[in-house]
Amino acid sequence: MGKHWADFQYEIYLNGMSGAVPRLPTDLTRLEELTEQRLGPGPVGYVAGSAGDGSTARANRAALRRHRIVPRMLRDVHERDLSVEVLGRALPAPLALAPIGVLSIMHPDAECAAARAAAAQGVPFTLSSASSTPMEQVAQAMGDAERWFQLYWPKDPEVARSFLSRAKAAGFSTLVVTLDTPMLAWRPRDLDQAYLPFLHGVGTANYFSDPAFQAGLAKPVHEDPNAAVMHFVGMFSDPAKTWPDLAFLREHWDGPIVLKGILHPDDARAAADAGMDGVVVSNHGGRQVAGSIGTAAALPHVVEAVGDRLTVLFDSGIRTGDDIFKALALGAKAVLVGRPYAYGLGLDGQAGVEHVIRCLLAELDLTLALSGHAGPATLGPADLIEETA
Secondary structure: OOOOHHHHHHHHHHHHOOOOOOOOOOOHHHHHHHHHHHOOHHHHHHHHOOOOOOHHHHHHHHHHHHEEEOOOOOOOOOOOOOOEEEOOEEEOOOEEEOOOOOHHHOOOOHHHHHHHHHHHHOOOEEEOOOOOOOHHHHHHHHOOOOEEEEEOOOOOHHHHHHHHHHHHHOOOOEEEEEOOOOOOOOOHHHHHHOOOHHHHOOOOHHHHOOHHHHOOOOOOOOOOHHHHHHHHHHHOOOOOOOHHHHHHHHHHOOOOEEEEEEOOHHHHHHHHHOOOOEEEEOOHHHOOOOOOOOHHHHHHHHHHHHOOOOEEEEOOOOOOHHHHHHHHHOOOOEEEEOHHHHHHHHHHHHHHHHHHHHHHHHHHHHHHHHOOOOOHHHOOHHHEEEOOO
């Protein structure tokens, strides 16, 4: 029997007997507004903002909303088990924390707080290349808990090689390669504040602590921080990379490799042909291409193309337990959640991130049970209907 995540609601009600109510809303869609009220416009805009006029972020929510759950009755859902196997790892639930860079702009405990929260709940934490804490420090904060490393593939192959060997040595099991950010998109909320944390040396910790990166500098980082920032900007990503380049990653990483940012079935097939292990159907939370397809609209086509060859994961737009239900029913093996945990971190540190994880999984557990499912394995497209209006 798996853990009954739904029991979190009884814990909340029992705490209410002594007058205690949750510190954060249990409707996680309210977190963004609270964060807007409490944090500065720069950091809030950086996390909440999207490309262009925000149409892609809205499309992500709309695509999930169009799918409605069709509950089934009189099925034995007394004992439930949300555990899944993803990329050869046993997970207690089909959820991981997505990579989000520069978390120090949300809370001083930054990546370590989010990583500890994930470890405490048993869900994988994905560390961004652009974190504000070096990967070794985050690994230490997690003990032996499941952790994945997200790579922004730099121009300098020596830095890429160094990142991969450091991540391996620090116990990161899975490599998540973000493909949709060969350059930063047009993001008005950041542009209007002229706010880019990297130019202040925030979100560069993995680079500035890297021997291969340091080898490209005339002076140590602390002696000429501006030169270090410019060196970082010059190599951060590489718009010249193409499919054959994936061989480099396969050569230097012996664990699972997942490509993040896949929306077209042909790209998913190319990933499988290149010997990758999985894809994340993602549009970067609407932060890269304004006017892009909503991820829940792309997911079924990717699953149809490669579901039998690759592990298909999903992100961009997950805010509730029923969103996770829908993604699983459409064929994803697990989902990555991003902004909600960043808001939880900004509002209440590690405890805020744990609150977000527990709310999502309690709601997923209840949604499964109340729709006639004892676990993710029985979900399929027949459990949803798509509204056309």
